[in-house]
Amino acid sequence: MSSTTKPQGFSTESGSRRADRIRLLAQPAAVVVLVGAVLVWAFTRNNDAIEAESINAGVLLTKTGEHLLITAVVAAIVTGIAVPLGVLLTRSWARPVAPLFIAIANIGQAAPALGVLVLFFLWTEWEGLWCAALPIAFYSLLPVLRNTITGIESVDPALVDAGRGIGMSSSGVLFRIELPLAVPLVLAGLRTALVLAVGTATLAFFVNGGGLGELVDTGYKLNRVPVLVVGAVLAVGLALIVDWIGAVLEEYLGPKGLA
Amino acid sequence: MADTENVSGVEIQLDNVTKRYPGSREPAVRDVTMTIPAGKIVILVGPSGCGKTTTMRMINRLIEPSSGTITIGGEDALRLNADTLRRKVGYAIQQAGLFPHFTVAQNISVVPGLLGWERGRINDRVDEMMDLVGLDPAQYRDRFPRQLSGGQQQRVGVARALAADPPVLLMDEPFGAVDPITRGNLQDELLRLQTDLRKTIVFVTHDFDEAVKLGDKIAVLGDQSTIQQYDTPEAILANPANDMVAGFVGAGASLKQLTLLRVRDVDYEDIALTAPADESPATLRQRMIEQNRTYALVLDQRRRPLRWVHVRALSTASSLTGAGTPVGDSVSTQSTLHDALEAILAEGGHAVVTGTRGEYVGMIDITTVTDTIKQLREEHEAGSAAS
Amino acid sequence: MNLFDYVADRWDRLSLQAWLHVSEVVQSTIIAAVLGVLIGVAVYRSPIGSALATALASTILTVPSFALLGLLIPVVGLGATPTVIALVLYALLPITRNTIVGLGGVDPAIRDAARGIGMSRVGVLARVELRLAWPAILAGMRVATQMLMGIAVIAAYAKGPGLGGEVFSGLVRAGSANATNQALAGTLGVVILALLLEAVYFLIARFTVSRGIRG
Numbered sequence: 001m002s003s004t005t006k007p008q009g010f011s012t013e014s015g016s017r018r019a020d021r022i023r024l025l026a027q028p029a030a031v032v033v034l035v036g037a038v039l040v041w042a043f044t045r046n047n048d049a050i051e052a053e054s055i056n057a058g059v060l061l062t063k064t065g066e067h068l069l070i071t072a073v074v075a076a077i078v079t080g081i082a083v084p085l086g087v088l089l090t091r092s093w094a095r096p097v098a099p100l101f102i103a104i105a106n107i108g109q110a111a112p113a114l115g116v117l118v119l120f121f122l123w124t125e126w127e128g129l130w131c132a133a134l135p136i137a138f139y140s141l142l143p144v145l146r147n148t149i150t151g152i153e154s155v156d157p158a159l160v161d162a163g164r165g166i167g168m169s170s171s172g173v174l175f176r177i178e179l180p181l182a183v184p185l186v187l188a189g190l191r192t193a194l195v196l197a198v199g200t201a202t203l204a205f206f207v208n209g210g211g212l213g214e215l216v217d218t219g220y221k222l223n224r225v226p227v228l229v230v231g232a233v234l235a236v237g238l239a240l241i242v243d244w245i246g247a248v249l250e251e252y253l254g255p256k257g258l259a
Numbered sequence: 260m261a262d263t264e265n266v267s268g269v270e271i272q273l274d275n276v277t278k279r280y281p282g283s284r285e286p287a288v289r290d291v292t293m294t295i296p297a298g299k300i301v302i303l304v305g306p307s308g309c310g311k312t313t314t315m316r317m318i319n320r321l322i323e324p325s326s327g328t329i330t331i332g333g334e335d336a337l338r339l340n341a342d343t344l345r346r347k348v349g350y351a352i353q354q355a356g357l358f359p360h361f362t363v364a365q366n367i368s369v370v371p372g373l374l375g376w377e378r379g380r381i382n383d384r385v386d387e388m389m390d391l392v393g394l395d396p397a398q399y400r401d402r403f404p405r406q407l408s409g410g411q412q413q414r415v416g417v418a419r420a421l422a423a424d425p426p427v428l429l430m431d432e433p434f435g436a437v438d439p440i441t442r443g444n445l446q447d448e449l450l451r452l453q454t455d456l457r458k459t460i461v462f463v464t465h466d467f468d469e470a471v472k473l474g475d476k477i478a479v480l481g482d483q484s485t486i487q488q489y490d491t492p493e494a495i496l497a498n499p500a501n502d503m504v505a506g507f508v509g510a511g512a513s514l515k516q517l518t519l520l521r522v523r524d525v526d527y528e529d530i531a532l533t534a535p536a537d538e539s540p541a542t543l544r545q546r547m548i549e550q551n552r553t554y555a556l557v558l559d560q561r562r563r564p565l566r567w568v569h570v571r572a573l574s575t576a577s578s579l580t581g582a583g584t585p586v587g588d589s590v591s592t593q594s595t596l597h598d599a600l601e602a603i604l605a606e607g608g609h610a611v612v613t614g615t616r617g618e619y620v621g622m623i624d625i626t627t628v629t630d631t632i633k634q635l636r637e638e639h640e641a642g643s644a645a646s
Numbered sequence: 647m648n649l650f651d652y653v654a655d656r657w658d659r660l661s662l663q664a665w666l667h668v669s670e671v672v673q674s675t676i677i678a679a680v681l682g683v684l685i686g687v688a689v690y691r692s693p694i695g696s697a698l699a700t701a702l703a704s705t706i707l708t709v710p711s712f713a714l715l716g717l718l719i720p721v722v723g724l725g726a727t728p729t730v731i732a733l734v735l736y737a738l739l740p741i742t743r744n745t746i747v748g749l750g751g752v753d754p755a756i757r758d759a760a761r762g763i764g765m766s767r768v769g770v771l772a773r774v775e776l777r778l779a780w781p782a783i784l785a786g787m788r789v790a791t792q793m794l795m796g797i798a799v800i801a802a803y804a805k806g807p808g809l810g811g812e813v814f815s816g817l818v819r820a821g822s823a824n825a826t827n828q829a830l831a832g833t834l835g836v837v838i839l840a841l842l843l844e845a846v847y848f849l850i851a852r853f854t855v856s857r858g859i860r861g
Contacts, residue, residue, distance in 0.1 A: 016743075016746070018694075018697035019696070021697075027705065110792060112795065112797075112799035112833060113796055115796075115832055116833065119826070121817070122816065195707075199710035201710075202713055203712055212713070213712050228719070229716075229717065229720070232713040232714070233713075233717075235710050239713075240705065
């Protein structure tokens with residue numbers, strides 16, 4: 001399905017099933033090799049006191065955990081808001097306002113992620129997890145919202161007609177026909193949102209939200225390349241794994257029977 | 260037709276039904292009143308955009324009428340809950356409209372499921388319906404629609420529509436998207452099903468030939484679904500009510516009419532001189548000269564036609580089994596007049612008519628055919644003048 | 647000081663940053679377009695090659711931009727160099743992907759017809775296939791540009807030029823008088839420039855896509 005719809009905006013969709021297969025197999029292997037090699041290198045070299053303060057199992061696990069937590073919170077917020085909102089906007093009585101929401105979400109994504117994050121921090125004067133998660137969620141909302149709407153709207157009207165015609169209620173048609181058929185696109189949107197979230201979470205440390213970006217920053221500020229590299233490579237590895245999980249979900253949660 | 264006891268369908272009555280869409284000045288359907296008799300196939304036929312589908316969709320209220328009443332089996336359809344109504348009205352559409360993420364069995368069991376049937380009963384029903392439409396349950400139950408051919412999908416569509424045994428079946432160009440051969444087969448099967456089921460079927464098509472083949476009655480609809488003529492196919496072909504209907508019937512109305520008539524319905528005559536195959540050529544020759552005949556038809560022991568012999572060939576022939584020329588195309592009393600005409604043309608002016616066991620029963624010729632058509636025209640003209 | 651006063655007051659610096667921002671994004675897009683189309687042309691006939699190229703490019707896009715910048719700093723230093731390298735890498739996926747999809751979507755009958763009337767392989771590619779794939783390629787460039795506008799803001803961390811500098815100054819001076827104005831000017835500036843570039847792409851499409859295939 002993803003290969004026939006032209007991806008709009010940020011999307012890691014490759015547009016090719018074969019490429020997806022390659023990534024499904026190669027991505028986790030590459031992550032294990034890359035992260036493993038860097039960790040072995042970082043832990044076996046002679047780290048000075050400053051480096052050792054960051055390069056130890058406790059710190060790395062904490063930062064990875066923070067990073068994952070932000071990603072998970074964002075994914076939950078996005079799924080909880082974008083999917084129901086997308087469904088609502090496809091109901092016939094809401095069609096007129098749908099373009100408005102899409103426009104808002106579009107502008108949200110055209111805005112630079114870092115700018116949205118910093119502005120939210122300056123306006124609310126919050127910091128930490130929620131200060132990072134809320135603007136990142138806003139920023140990641142669009143792919144899921146748009147794909148939910150597109151997914152439901154691209155369901156053949158004849159199927160909806162057939163469903164109504166044989167006596168399904170409108171909610172029956174929604175839950176048994178429209179949503180299941182929209183699942184592949186919704187999942188593709190969710191995967192894109194996950195990638196955006198895990199990537200943008202590297203910026204969370206700017207608002208004291210922690211995450212692996214903090215290691216990169218520490219390494220840069222203190223001029224300790226190993227710390228920077230470990231932080232960056234862990235962030236890359238985590239992003240690839242999260243994307244891979246998204247791909248696996250896409251592969252196995254989609255409805256059967258579709259080509 | 261008097262045999263009403265097996266009819267499972269119910270009558271549908273439309274009274275002054277109008278559909279007006281907001282923002283358009285002219286109604287899409289204007290003041291339609293018609294009775295769809297129980298257990299009959301009624302075809303709504305008309306040019307695209309004439310409102311025939313809209314009219315049909317008002318019966319199961321996929322479109323709500325703006326005014327007028329619709330009763331199904333005496334019940335006011337507009338007072339029922341629309342979803343409840345639709346579970347009692349089968350619905351089959353073009354390209355089947357099967358749910359691609361459901362298996363064949365799941366598709367068929369949707370309506371029984373909605374009606375709260377228990378699992379075992381639904382499973383039995385699925386197998387029964389698949390048998391009914393000619394799909395082997397063991398083989399096709401768990402397939403997805405995309406693993407079926409177009410014709411098979413259409414069968415599943417019909418099975419799904421009939422699964423809860425609704426008295427009424429609405430069909431919206433159900434065979435519009437399949438190739439002509441498959442379409443012919445599906446049409447034949449629908450007719451076969453209908454002889455057992457006797458549902459009330461409302462069938463929308465723009466194909467007049469399909470309408471003639473399937474319909475007990477045809478409603479030819481013009482703009483805004485106004486009824487131009489509502490009658491049996493024979494009557495419409497014999498005597499189109501106006502230019503619009505005539506235009507829609509198109510060229511070759513007489514030929515189409517021939518497909519509706521069977522040889523048994525017309526006056527074929529036993530006019531040939533026949534001879535058993537074991538009669539001696541000399542006696543036959545004698546008989547022919549006495550009766551002033553030039554040709555005789557040789558029959559076998561079971562009176563099946565074998566050969567034509569000319570009187571001149573008999574003087575030299577030793578037996579009747581070798582003389583003359585074999586009989587070519589013959590027609591049975593079951594054949595349509597259309598097939599009979601084909602045989603008459605091929606045989607040079609007349610054709611042999613055989614009975615159910617292949618025995619000779621008479622001859623039919625071109626004047627029989629033309630007389631029949633002429634007679635039908637006159638009957639229907641008299642009929643429409645009287646009404 | 648409200649935002650308008652702030653923008654009026656710092657107009658010279660803001661307009662220069664805006665110009666640099668657009669300039670680096672556009673240049674990176676053009677470099678990526680040349681590379682992406684070359685890669686696309688090289689692999690689109692081979693299903694394996696296409697799959698590998700798109701898999702690699704989409705993997706790159708998965709890499710968090712801040713992590714990539716961080717990794718580039720020790721290798722190439724600060725300033726414009728890491729910025730442009732990162733931007734080009736990120737722009738590759740949408741352009742390569744759309745080139746392959748666009749070229750693959752050309753009706754084989756048209757290709758046959760072009761060969762049949764005596765066009766050379768290169769002629770078919772340049773005059774028929776790329777012309778027909780151009781709307782898809784251009785769409786890929788548009789998506790890439792929009793994406794780079796946001797990533798270029800992060801690149802200011804590696805002392806890259808552009809409006810990202812304003813956002814970072816706002817962050818660093820949190821609590822001071824003009825912190826919000828600075829971050830807002832940077833962020834809104836990027837949004838406005840992105841919309842302007844969108845309009846430019848619309849015009850380019852209008853004038854370069856053959857009227858025969860315009861949707």
